[in-house]
Amino acid sequence: MAADLNGRRIAVLATDGVEQVEYEQPRQAVEQAGGQVSLVSVHDGEIQAMNGDIDKGDRFTVDAKVSDVSPDDFDGLVLPGGTINPDRLRIDADAVGFVRSFVQQGKPVGAICHGPWTLVEADVVRGRRVTSFPSIRTDLRNAGAEVVDEQVVTDQGLVTSRNPDDLHAFCSKIVEEFAEGRHRAAAGA
Numbered sequence: 001m002a003a004d005l006n007g008r009r010i011a012v013l014a015t016d017g018v019e020q021v022e023y024e025q026p027r028q029a030v031e032q033a034g035g036q037v038s039l040v041s042v043h044d045g046e047i048q049a050m051n052g053d054i055d056k057g058d059r060f061t062v063d064a065k066v067s068d069v070s071p072d073d074f075d076g077l078v079l080p081g082g083t084i085n086p087d088r089l090r091i092d093a094d095a096v097g098f099v100r101s102f103v104q105q106g107k108p109v110g111a112i113c114h115g116p117w118t119l120v121e122a123d124v125v126r127g128r129r130v131t132s133f134p135s136i137r138t139d140l141r142n143a144g145a146e147v148v149d150e151q152v153v154t155d156q157g158l159v160t161s162r163n164p165d166d167l168h169a170f171c172s173k174i175v176e177e178f179a180e181g182r183h184r185a186a187a188g189a
Helices: 020-032 084-089 093-104 116-121 134-142 164-180
Strands: 009-013 036-041 046-051 055-061 076-079 109-112 152-155 158-161
Touching: 009 020, 009 093, 020 036, 020 046, 020 055, 020 076, 020 109, 020 164, 076 093, 076 116, 076 164, 084 093, 084 116, 093 109, 093 116, 109 116, 109 164, 116 134, 152 164, 158 164
Parallel strands: 009 036, 009 076, 076 109, 109 158
Antiparallel strands: 046 055, 152 158
């Protein structure tokens, strides 16, 4: 990951139930490349991370509420998974609008595991090539995406991966996409 992200501001949108490793490793990769990361959530305070769906992980301090920031404040977005996290995000209108705006503006977005669920709710996967955790692939197809089973998939700045086993490839690719910056805005997004 040799890309230089100095001066780049990256939002990680997550809430309670985020898969801890899918939050920590992308954050670390962006910071090691010189980027500034902000944890954006649907509420103030802290979020509870998980290790799988049952075991509680660490708590992380929220930097900003999604209702108080704009995609204009950031150069890229990470959507970590965990089963609970994106399920909670996709029922929050501010979170969904935040995600939709990133894609509409052509800003790079990385989503891993169950993270693409929020992309489905934002209606930004139609005509896009993506991957995800197997249990949400039908949702992605129903939303108009071309779904493949690959370690990491990139479609005009939208980076997706299947699960924590793909984190090395995912982190490398999001850093590369964040360094490249905006892509042309997605048609229909």
